[in-house]
Amino acid sequence: MPRPLPPGTDPVVAALVAHGRRAARARRAASAGLSRRQFLLGAAGTAGTAALLAACGTGGGTPGAGGTSGGGGGAGDALRWANWTLYLDQDDAGGYPTLQAFTEQSGIEVEYSEDVDDNDTFYGKVQGQLANGQDIGYDLVTLTDWMAARWIRMGYAQTLDREAMPNTANILPGLADVDFDPGRTHSLTWQSGFGGLAWDTEKVPGGMATVSDLWNPEYRGRIEVLSEMRDTIGLIMAEQGVDIAGPDWGDAEFGAALEVLREQIANGQIRQVRGNSYAQDLVSGDAVAVIGWSGDVTALNFENDGRFGFAIPESGGTLWSDNLLVPTPSSRVEDAQTLIDHYYDPVVAAQVAAYVNYITPVQGAQEAMADVDPSLVEEQLIFPDEATLSQVKVFRTLTPEEEERYNRDFLDVIGA
């Protein structure tokens, strides 16, 4: 999931926040239940910062998954998977039930790590080895669309054998074919989410329906937008009537959207352009409305008694996905495929979705959810229906030249 931090803070903050959340969760082992919702309910009322401060004394280290099942080889034989924080179902003991089940069924040990803090930072860490064809320390990585596109374009992702993964036929039709990976031969979706509008229902009782609502002078200095270019610019472009998924837009449309952002930063309407940490500002009251991500708002609401609203703007929102890829230097592509196949089993997908609260890419998971958590079957942020999906679009893949130039212009506007 795209969880970049503000330009400037990425690696360390992300690691600490991830560590803090993990440790805080471990600390709350007493509260029953498997799902993040239940965990968050247990943690309700705890200020985020307080939890982080309290948690920071505990030891770090990545919890090894699947370690409970007997037999198997040593750690050196494990399949190494790098994923984002809070992106896999976890139990009170810190284990990952669906991963343990996988190890029991297949005999494949998995070394699971939450090592992806940020697409750019992760790429910066492994790029050197990838370019030289050396092992990067992972056999499976989870990366957002545009970063996955870069890996595939540069030949850093192995070809996957779809025949060996029969469950992957369950992939949602909308995700089965993407412009950066025609036919899904190098990547498969892990989870997806929406970029849209989020607001504090106490301070913005009327809610937000369009991106322009953010520019209401009443909220001057209390608006924040994402430092993820594709979500912020994507929403503004959509409001300007651009089909962000289509090939027909270019510099002029991007520039027009960027101009809106520039103006709203210059006139003080936008307080800060932030990464995932906009969530803290919504809670502290520094921000009353933001451009944010669906899963975050769901999680925040369970910590704050449903204080926040989320909507896809009338002119359209963004849909992003994170994808599973096998790095070229890995020798474990067969085992990785077995694991991907496991997670495309609808029952397993439902278990994961009940915990992470993002959109599952697996057809049939909705039916399976009835047994896992019936209250989530109709949840639009996990199982969006056609009407919801018609409101969102995937930001089109940029050429390397565009990506570099647009990123540069975007950074100039946000002052870094």
Next chain:
Amino acid sequence: MSLLTGLGAGGAVTAAPTRRPPSRAYWWLLLPGLVYLALFFVVPVGALLGTSLYVPVPGGDVGQYQPAFAVGNYADALAQFWPQLVRSFVFAFLATVVTLVVGYPVAYAIAVRARGRPVLQGLLLVLVVAPFFTSFILRTIAWRQILADDGFVVASLQWLHLLPEGARLTATPFAVVCGLAYNFLPFMILPIYASLERLDPRLVEAGADLYASPMTTFRTVTFPLSLPGVVGGTLLVFIPASGDYVNSSLLGNNTNTAMIGQVVDARFFRLLDYPTAASLSVVLMLAILLLVAAYVRRAGTEELL
């Protein structure tokens, strides 16, 4: 060999004829330090200098560069980012002044006033360094909450009419400078404490005996004797503060608080523009070196240090 002899003699040329030649043990004792410096200082700085001159591979993908000698990288980087560079030094300077004003009395109280009460001194020193027991990033994030618009600080200041209605503290240059000052304060207090702790109280008494007012005694006796600590403290605050990017990105905004560290980070991780990031790092390094050299020279404290 001549370097070692020079160092060993401390510049006392007249003593040289009577000195024994330095033993080989010097070399062996120096070896770990030299190897460490070569590996972790000389090589990276060399790589940094090299990278700063790279050019993009023609037709290459994002983040692909090839060796070249593009000195123009420096001109481009400076032309675009000089405001952030200047701002970094201004913020670092302000933070240094704040830490000095806040830190000196604290160091004085611990070293002089609490003298003879080791338990109290120890306790106070522990309190000074206590913030280091938690991560500095978490403490900075905590400041975001403390200074938040709905927080008690803003509410109290508005009640006292010290802050106009609708004004804010976070996402301002004020918050960034305060964050820097807060985070680096112990680096100011500890060296000054170390200097004052050695202060001979009889010198202060002598000042009083000679009819100097307490203020004059402080100005002519105490403060000059604490100068090594003041110089050390200001350097320890100013240098890391000018390269800091955590405070400006967590407590700052997007118009007038970006510091050079933030720019370097964004170029490196977000744009994969390694040459610009490297040239800005080199510029920062040289600028700090020049400023510090000028400062130490002006303070006339080579002997004091």
